[in-house]
Amino acid sequence: MSACFSKKLVLILILLSFFTLSAEKKFRVVIDPGHGGKNPGAVSGNLLEKNLTLAMALKIRAFFRKHPVQNVEIFFTRTDDVSMSIKERVEFIEEIKPDLFISLHFNSQKVLATNSGFEIYYPPDLIAKELKTTALFYDRTNISFYYGSLFRELYFKANLQTTWKLQMNMFAQKYNFGLFDNTTVPGLLLEIAYISSPEDRACIENPGFTADVAWYIYDAIIKISDKNN
Ligand SMILES: [Zn+2]
Numbered sequence: 001m002s003a004c005f006s007k008k009l010v011l012i013l014i015l016l017s018f019f020t021l022s023a024e025k026k027f028r029v030v031i032d033p034g035h036g037g038k039n040p041g042a043v044s045g046n047l048l049e050k051n052l053t054l055a056m057a058l059k060i061r062a063f064f065r066k067h068p069v070q071n072v073e074i075f076f077t078r079t080d081d082v083s084m085s086i087k088e089r090v091e092f093i094e095e096i097k098p099d100l101f102i103s104l105h106f107n108s109q110k111v112l113a114t115n116s117g118f119e120i121y122y123p124p125d126l127i128a129k130e131l132k133t134t135a136l137f138y139d140r141t142n143i144s145f146y147y148g149s150l151f152r153e154l155y156f157k158a159n160l161q162t163t164w165k166l167q168m169n170m171f172a173q174k175y176n177f178g179l180f181d182n183t184t185v186p187g188l189l190l191e192i193a194y195i196s197s198p199e200d201r202a203c204i205e206n207p208g209f210t211a212d213v214a215w216y217i218y219d220a221i222i223k224i225s226d227k228n229n
Helices: 003-024 049-066 086-096 129-138 140-157 160-164 198-204 207-228
Strands: 027-033 072-076 100-107 118-122 168-173 187-194
Touching: 027 049, 027 086, 027 207, 049 072, 049 100, 049 207, 072 207, 100 207, 118 140, 140 160, 140 168, 140 187, 140 207, 160 207, 187 198
Parallel strands: 027 072, 027 100, 100 187, 118 168
Antiparallel strands: 118 187
16 A cells, blocks of 8 residues: 555545544533422422423423434433432533533512513623633533523514413523533523413413423424534
């Protein structure tokens, strides 16, 4: 084999492995249903936040199983009614280092029952010093903001506002949220509705609501992963 030919062969092999690697690079997402086990989260009558977030996560999983997506890999911090500390969730996320994690919650306002609607939060710029270098590497605040704005845009297209009269209430940075403060990768916190609001509760208690919101989240993940390619 001539030196020139073997050089060419090596180059072809390098290029091939590069293209194979990039073709296999999946958009990794961690879904984190808030609370669980001994921690019910917000409570209103017989509605427990931990059950609502789990039901939403399982519905999202069902959609990914029924309609698999080639370039998306999805993980769940919990798929049962188990207790899980913030530290354990952080460790789970940092172990996987996903392209995006989505923490699912339902909001509650103890004083005012008038707060209602869907809220999207992204991480603040300021995080613990020791995490900062890694977080800067991921440019996580900007990326989270970008993904959050796509979620927001798709929210209106998903007709949740018209079908469920569930207003988009907020798109903002969230301070003092353990998952944001101790992770380094892009993340979003979705406060799906207020269980303290009678209007929102009427939506939540409707059997079609979970599937509609889960489908919106499933669809948003696919569209975000497409833009990321
Ligand atoms: Zn919560």
